[in-house]
Amino acid sequence: xxxxxxxxxxxxxVAYSQDIxxxxxxxxxxxxxxxxxxxxxxxxxxxxxxxxIEKKAGQKFFSNEVYLYKIFIGKKxxxxxxxxxxxxxxxxxxxxxxxxxxxxxxxxxxxxxREPYGxxxxxxxxxxxxKGKNMESDFVVGKDVSGxxxxxxxxxxxxxxxKKLTLLLNEIISK
Amino acid sequence: MKHFILFSILLIxxxxxxxxxxxxxxxxxxxxxxxxxxxxxxxxxxxxxxAIWDFHRFVLFFGYSWSEKxxxxxxxxxxxxxxxxxxxxxxLEQAYINYHHSDLFGFNVGIILPSIGLINEYHEPxxxxxxxxxxxxxxxxxxxxxxxxxxxxxxxxxxxYRLMLFETLNxxxxxxxxxxxxxxxxxxxxxxxxxLYSARLDYLNIPGLKIGASxxxxxxxxxxxxxxxxxxxxxxxxxxxxxxxxFEFGNISYNSGELRASRGYYIDLGYNIASFFELNTKIIPFxxxxxxNTAAETFSGGDNEKxxxxxxxxxxxxxxxxxxxxxxxxxxxQVRKLDDRKSKFINFGVxxxx
Numbered sequence: 001x002x003x004x005x006x007x008x009x010x011x012x013x014v015a016y017s018q019d020i021x022x023x024x025x026x027x028x029x030x031x032x033x034x035x036x037x038x039x040x041x042x043x044x045x046x047x048x049x050x051x052x053i054e055k056k057a058g059q060k061f062f063s064n065e066v067y068l069y070k071i072f073i074g075k076k077x078x079x080x081x082x083x084x085x086x087x088x089x090x091x092x093x094x095x096x097x098x099x100x101x102x103x104x105x106x107x108x109x110x111x112x113x114r115e116p117y118g119x120x121x122x123x124x125x126x127x128x129x130x131k132g133k134n135m136e137s138d139f140v141v142g143k144d145v146s147g148x149x150x151x152x153x154x155x156x157x158x159x160x161x162x163k164k165l166t167l168l169l170n171e172i173i174s175k
Numbered sequence: 176m177k178h179f180i181l182f183s184i185l186l187i188x189x190x191x192x193x194x195x196x197x198x199x200x201x202x203x204x205x206x207x208x209x210x211x212x213x214x215x216x217x218x219x220x221x222x223x224x225x226a227i228w229d230f231h232r233f234v235l236f237f238g239y240s241w242s243e244k245x246x247x248x249x250x251x252x253x254x255x256x257x258x259x260x261x262x263x264x265x266x267l268e269q270a271y272i273n274y275h276h277s278d279l280f281g282f283n284v285g286i287i288l289p290s291i292g293l294i295n296e297y298h299e300p301x302x303x304x305x306x307x308x309x310x311x312x313x314x315x316x317x318x319x320x321x322x323x324x325x326x327x328x329x330x331x332x333x334x335x336y337r338l339m340l341f342e343t344l345n346x347x348x349x350x351x352x353x354x355x356x357x358x359x360x361x362x363x364x365x366x367x368x369x370x371l372y373s374a375r376l377d378y379l380n381i382p383g384l385k386i387g388a389s390x391x392x393x394x395x396x397x398x399x400x401x402x403x404x405x406x407x408x409x410x411x412x413x414x415x416x417x418x419x420x421x422f423e424f425g426n427i428s429y430n431s432g433e434l435r436a437s438r439g440y441y442i443d444l445g446y447n448i449a450s451f452f453e454l455n456t457k458i459i460p461f462x463x464x465x466x467x468n469t470a471a472e473t474f475s476g477g478d479n480e481k482x483x484x485x486x487x488x489x490x491x492x493x494x495x496x497x498x499x500x501x502x503x504x505x506x507x508x509q510v511r512k513l514d515d516r517k518s519k520f521i522n523f524g525v526x527x528x529x
Contacts, residue, residue, distance in 0.1 A: 020197040062199070090205035090238045090246070114200065114243050116273050116281050117296075119330045120379035129382055141498070142457065143450060146383035146415035150297055150335075156498055 031098040031107035039070040053167045059160040086161035088115045088154040104134045118151030135170045139163035207236035209299040211526035219518045230256040268321045284325040290337040290375040292316040300526020301501040304461045315425040315439040317356035333380030339373040347397025351470040354437035383415025403430040417447040436472035441465035457495040481513040
């Protein structure tokens with residue numbers, strides 16, 4: 001009995017701390033729909049590229065690496081996912097952007113939001129605005145991206161974050 | 176049992192290595208702030224005009240996050256740049272502990288801001304039109320309204336809620352000319368025998384739109400008066416495709432005393448014309464209409480219900496070279512209902528947030 005209880009506690013602890021990874025997997029499955037295989041790697045961004053993208057987007061990267069998911073059906077590469085963080089007012093916002101194999105955004109999702117204000121940024125409706133955008137898009141709040149009253153900082157921050165990843169993905173594809 | 180322990184150790188070890196991969200949080204202090212310098216020129220009726228410079232607000236935000244769930248947030252404000260003998264104010268506008276359990280539920284406790292109207296909680300200068308905050312947010316909803324309290328909040332399917340227990344108002348300080356404004360206790364040794372109860376609900380799942388309402392009740396008390404106050408307020412803001420449109424309406428009812436109701440509304444319409452020229456700077460001309468009556472209903476009736484009733488037209492321009500900096504200019508005319516007395520205001524200013 002004791003073992004059973006211990007085991008349950010242990011599993012629920014593990015399940016809880018894995019929520020980001022689980023949510024990422026679920027989002028990738030939902031976005032690409034079919035039976036996909038996912039290749040994961042931590043991508044180190046070279047300094048020169050990092051600086052140039054940061055300048056274009058007007059925002060620093062959270063760290064020197066982002067998480068890259070390559071999506072395959074069989075042996076065919078059909079798309080990508082990039083997981084990164086930006087700062088809201090004071091806490092990191094973890095978000096995932098999913099692309100087709102030409103660098104066009106298919107889906108975007110906030111994986112974890114930690115701030116007490118501005119949680120509406122997680123809505124499907126807000127994130128759906130990024131569908132179809134690519135590196136040529138403006139990514140300007142109030143212009144091609146709608147704001148959220150009460151979530152100004154988070155909206156600006158995530159929009160720049162998605163622009164950064166989109167520019168980065170273009171470099172990954174053109175390699 | 177032995178196997179179980181081994182398995183557990185293995186699982187915890189791999190887990191801790193693994194979970195670090197996805198643990199992006201680290202304890203961190205945050206500094207932020209905002210401020211605004213104003214030029215105010217007013218001409219009330221036939222009186223000569225008067226112009227002043229006023230560094231209206233200088234605010235520093237300081238916060239610390241111990242964990243993803245527990246954090247501290249604070250805002251200290253210096254108003255009018257200089258404090259002496261009743262001039263200027265130094266205020267602790269926010270200082271609270273926040274527990275963010277999940278999107279569905281969190282709470283905070285300390286010096287907090289009532290969630291009433293669009294501006295009280297989100298009052299940084301780049302976020303509203305006009306050099307000064309809308310007159311509605313001075314006379315009907317008295318911003319910045321802060322004090323001791325606690326609230327629970329969360330978001331369910333696009334509905335954002337907040338329920339609040341907040342310090343009482345002082346009913347001795349209610350006036351015809353400013354409604355409940357003078358009754359705010361600002362967290363200073365407030366009577367703890369009663370509360371203001373407040374509930375707010377917003378819907379946010381239409382991109383660019385925030386629409387909601389709040390309802391608050393307080394059995395307010397002073398040394399000589401005791402008044403039931405009910406604040407009902409509706410707000411909507413649409414901001415997308417270069418367009419900004421805002422509507423707010425508020426009604427305050429008082430169950431005893433001379434003053435029986437304060438009421439007002441305003442409408443804002445603005446458009447970012449820089450979008451025609453593909454500029455990154457936002458250039459937003461706007462127009463505002465306000466109708467305010469802080470003594471909309473009185474016990475005795477008569478002229479008092481017209482003396483504090485005015486409407487106001489404002490035209491202005493907000494220019495934002497970047498989203499965190501705004502230059503503002505506006506012109507407005509107020510007409511008092513009682514005698515058609517006209518007042519004119521020219522304001523300009525600069526504001527920032529970071």
